[in-house]
Structure formats: C-alpha cells, structure tokens
Amino acid sequence: MNLANLSLLVDIIEAGNLSKAAVRLGVSRANVSQRLNQFERELDQQLLRRTTRQIEPTELGWKLYEHGRAIRQELLAATESVSSLGQSLQGTVRLSVPSGYGQLTMSSWLTEFMQRYSGVTLEVVFDNDIEDLLEGKVDFAMRVMTEPPPHLVARNMGPVHYVACAAPALAQAGGMPSSLAQLHRVPLITSNLTGQKLRLAGHHVGSSAQLRIEPRLMSANFYFLRDAVLQGLGVGIVPDYMVREPLQRGELVRLPFEPGSLDFLSTNKYLLYMPTRYQTKAIATLIDFLLGKAQEQGALPDGPR
Numbered sequence: 001m002n003l004a005n006l007s008l009l010v011d012i013i014e015a016g017n018l019s020k021a022a023v024r025l026g027v028s029r030a031n032v033s034q035r036l037n038q039f040e041r042e043l044d045q046q047l048l049r050r051t052t053r054q055i056e057p058t059e060l061g062w063k064l065y066e067h068g069r070a071i072r073q074e075l076l077a078a079t080e081s082v083s084s085l086g087q088s089l090q091g092t093v094r095l096s097v098p099s100g101y102g103q104l105t106m107s108s109w110l111t112e113f114m115q116r117y118s119g120v121t122l123e124v125v126f127d128n129d130i131e132d133l134l135e136g137k138v139d140f141a142m143r144v145m146t147e148p149p150p151h152l153v154a155r156n157m158g159p160v161h162y163v164a165c166a167a168p169a170l171a172q173a174g175g176m177p178s179s180l181a182q183l184h185r186v187p188l189i190t191s192n193l194t195g196q197k198l199r200l201a202g203h204h205v206g207s208s209a210q211l212r213i214e215p216r217l218m219s220a221n222f223y224f225l226r227d228a229v230l231q232g233l234g235v236g237i238v239p240d241y242m243v244r245e246p247l248q249r250g251e252l253v254r255l256p257f258e259p260g261s262l263d264f265l266s267t268n269k270y271l272l273y274m275p276t277r278y279q280t281k282a283i284a285t286l287i288d289f290l291l292g293k294a295q296e297q298g299a300l301p302d303g304p305r
Contacts, residue, residue, distance in 0.1 A: 005039040006068035009047060012036065013065050014136065014276060017054050024136055069276055090119035091282035096133060096141040099126045100222030101160075101269065105241050106142065109293045113286060120282050128220075133272060139283050140273035142290070144239075148270045155287065157269035157294040161240045162194070162262040163247075164255040167232035171253045177235065178256050180213075187216035187234030189225055194237060197265055237262070269294065 008021075012032065015021035022029040040047050047061035057065060097106050103126065110122060125132060130149070133141040148154035166176060177183050180201055190198065195215040216234050219225055222242050229236035229243070230251060236243065246252040271287055273279070279287075 002039070002042075003071070005035065005042075006064060007072055008032070008035055009039065009061065010065055010068040010072060012048065012055065013057055013061070014274070016134075018050070020135060072278070088119045089117045089282055089285060091280050092121040092123060093280075093282050093286050094123040094125075094138040095286070096125040096127050096129075096138045098128050098142065098144055099220070100239070101144055101241055102126050102142065104222060104226075105297075106290070109290060113289050117282070117285070120286070122286075130272075133274065136274075136277070139277070139279070140271055140287060142269065142271050144267050144269050146267050148268075148272060151275075152272045153275050155271040155291055157271060157291060158297070160267045160269060162237060162265040163240050163243060164235060164237055164257050164262065165229060165243050165247065165252045166235045166255060167230060168250070168253050170232040170235070171255070176255055179258060180261060183213050183235075183237075188213065188237060189217045189228050189234040190215050190237040191222070191225065192218045192220055194265055198237065201264065237265070 008025075011025060012018060012021040015024050018032045018036070019029050022032045025032065036048065043060075045060050046058050047064065049056045049058065102124075110124060114120065114122060123138075125138060128143070130141065130143065132138045133152070142157070144160055164177070170176075175185060177186055180198075183198065188195075188198070195218045198213045198215070201213065217225070217228055222238075225236065225238060226242050226246070228234065229238070230246060235255065236252075243252055247254055271290060273287075
C-alpha cells in the first residue's frame with residue numbers, strides 16, 4: 001500500500017471535503033480526486049462516499065484513516081527527534097487567540113515565551129472564529145465560551161467572571177446601580193453578546209415589571225469598551241480580565257453588586273486543538289506554558305475535557 005495515498009486519505013477526511021484538502025495540499029481539486037480514485041481502484045474498495053459539499057468515510061475508509069493518522073504522527077515524531085537532537089527548542093507554532101483576552105492578557109505571555117525560547121517562531125492570529133482551527137490553518141486556539149465543541153480537545157484555563165465597574169468621578173456622582181434591577185437607570189457599556197443576555201435578564205427581574213436594560217454602547221472591541229468606561233461614559237458590565245489592572249490602580253471602582261448576581265454571564269477560557277493532529281515539542285511546550293500562566297492568575301486546575 002502506498003503511504004502517500006494513505007496520507008492523502010487522512011488529509012481529505014480531516015479537511016472535510018476534496019476542495020479544502022486541495023487547498024491544504026496546494027494542488028488542484030482535480031488532482032486530489034484523481035489520486036483518490038486511483039487509490040480506490042488499487043484497493044477495489046470505496047473509501048469515501050462523496051457529495052458536492054462533503055464526504056463520508058466508509059467503514060474501510062475510517063479504518064485506513066486511523067492507521068494512516070497513527071503512521072504519520074509516528075513519522076513526524078521520529079523526524080522531529082532526529083532534527084532536534086542536541087538543539088534547543090525550535091519550530092513554528094501557529095495559534096489563534098481572541099481579540100479581547102488575547103490582546104489584554106496573552107500578549108505579554110507570548111512575548112515572555114519567545115524570550116525564553118529564542119528558536120521558536122510564533123504566528124499569532126487575533127480572531128474569535130473557530131474555523132481556522134478546523135481547517136488546519138492554526139495548531140491550536142484559545143477561546144472564551146460557555147462549553148467547548150465536543151469534537152475538540154479542550155484544556156480548561158479557568159473561568160471568566162463579570163464585574164460591574166465605573167470611573168471614580170461617575171461613581172461619586174451618585175445613582176450607581178447595585179443590582180440588575182437598577183441597571184436601566186444608567187448608561188451601560190458592554191459587549192454585544194453580554195448586552196443581549198442583559199436584555200433577556202431584564203425581562204425576568206422583579207415580579208411583573210419588565211425592565212428595559214438597553215446598553216448605551218456595545219462593541220466587540222474590548223479595548224474600545226474599556227476606554228469608554230475609563231472616560232466615564234457609563235457603567236461597564238465586562239469580563240474581569242478587561243479591567244483587572246485599572247481596578248487595582250484605582251482608575252475604576254467596582255460597584256457593590258450582590259455576590260453571584262452576574263454569574264449568569266460567566267464563561268470559561270479553553271485551549272482547543274484537534275485530537276487527530278500531531279503536536280510538535282514546540283506546540284506542546286507553548287500549551288503547557290500558557291496553562292501555567294493561567295494557573296498563576298488563579299484559574300481552575302488544568303485538565304483535559
């Protein structure tokens with residue numbers, strides 16, 4: 001059996017269809033289709049059921065995929081062992097981090113990692129999309145979400161709690177809220193998704209009254225939101241990592257909301273990667289490094305999900 005054909009099958013199944021596999025391999029779709037057809041003729045067995053948009057492996061296709069994936073990962077591990085013998089940690093790691101947490105917290109971690117491991121090159125994408133990981137454009141991704149996708153390996157980096165805060169001058173002016181029921185009284189600054197959750201929560205606060213919680217400013221740009229809160233434009237309902245340092249410096253004050261009243265907004269931070277993709281020593285080292293930094297910040301104990 002031709003190992004190149006077996007590797008091609010792995011690429012097609014992991015990509016999800018022939019077109020994406022062709023892009024990943026840098027060849028035409030016709031070339032991929034021709035090689036796959038030749039492989040199936042050699043075996044006299046169908047390996048994939050193909051439609052215009054997706055593929056579905058047959059029973060034999062799945063078995064050969066498992067074998068091909070294991071063989072390829074062993075070859076990659078052996079190649080890396082030979083090339084790195086007697087050398088410091090080397091290689092390129094491609095990762096995707098969310099625009100908010102990535103810029104506000106992870107940027108300093110990544111520069112520290114590069115200072116520690118001078119032989120490692122990082123390609124960092126600041127994006128909130130998961131498609132880069134699924135399509136193989138990055139080796140792993142960090143995402144903030146309620147639950148990780150079940151088909152990915154998820155390493156828990158700890159919870160994201162939300163806080164209500166304001167600039168000192170605004171807080172001293174009085175009329176600051178201390179509960180959800182009072183949020184409609186003040187100009188509110190938050191993200192788009194959090195704004196949606198707060199609107200829904202407003203319909204359930206109190207007895208029969210429906211409180212219209214309407215943010216004055218919403219954006220997916222967390223730097224922009226933080227600056228607006230710092231400038232006293234309104235009360236921020238934001239993730240704790242966004243305002244940790246301004247709160248410590250006294251540039252913002254935390255409003256006295258009842259403990260647990262914003263828990264319905266909480267999410268988690270996860271490092272995500274494909275269970276089928278080989279991890280070089282550089283990738284594994286960076287993942288462990290980032291988990292360690294998260295634990296230093298008081299995150300939950302690390303572990304796979």
